[in-house]
Amino acid sequence: MKRYAWLIAIGCMLLTLAACDWESSDNGNLDGFWQMTDVDTLATGGHENVKEQALTWSFQGCILEVRQATHKGTPIYIFKFSHEGDVLKTFNPYLNNRDMEDPLVEDVKDIEPFGFSALSQQFKVLKLTGSRLILQSPTLRLTFRKY
Known part of the structure; x- marks a missing residue:
């Protein structure tokens, strides 16, 4: 009887694992x-x-989230993005507002402090390693460190 209990327990565990949805990303070092x-x-x-x-x-x-991490309550912006080869495209920026529906950002001035000059922005990826990211737009070069 103990054998069957173990088999049933192992079978339940395998069914549980098979039902899980594994989320993965192909972003490599960018994540x-x-x-x-x-x-x-x-x-x-x-x-x-x-x-x-x-x-x-x-x-x-x-998803790309941008924020200023120095003060609580500062706006958080959420973008969709695509990364293919040495091109990073960001688009559809929203203001993250947990109390109400997230409004679409309509004025680029809201996101300019984060290195954006357009609501849909394309960057050239000049460098991407596990610790350093350098992006270039038509007007700016942005350097990041992995935190």
Whole structure:
């Protein structure tokens, strides 16, 4: 009888595992939490160290979350993104509002502090390792460290 109990228990465990939905991502080194450290303005050659501003980008699945992590209650923005080869495209930015429906961002000024100059933005991926990310838009070069 003990044999059957063990077989039934193992069978139940296997059925439970088979019913689980495993979520995976093909984002490789891009997945995770990134802190913006430097912003370079391409037209003027300007450089700004923004590490103390705690501007963060977080990639998971097909979602990008950007926020300023220094103060509680600062806005959080959610984007869809695609990453193919050396091109990162961000689009459909929403303001994360847990109390109401998340509104679509309509003014690019809301997301400019995070390195965006358009609501749908394309970046060239200049460098992507497990610890460093460098993106370039038509106007800016953004440098991140994995946090």
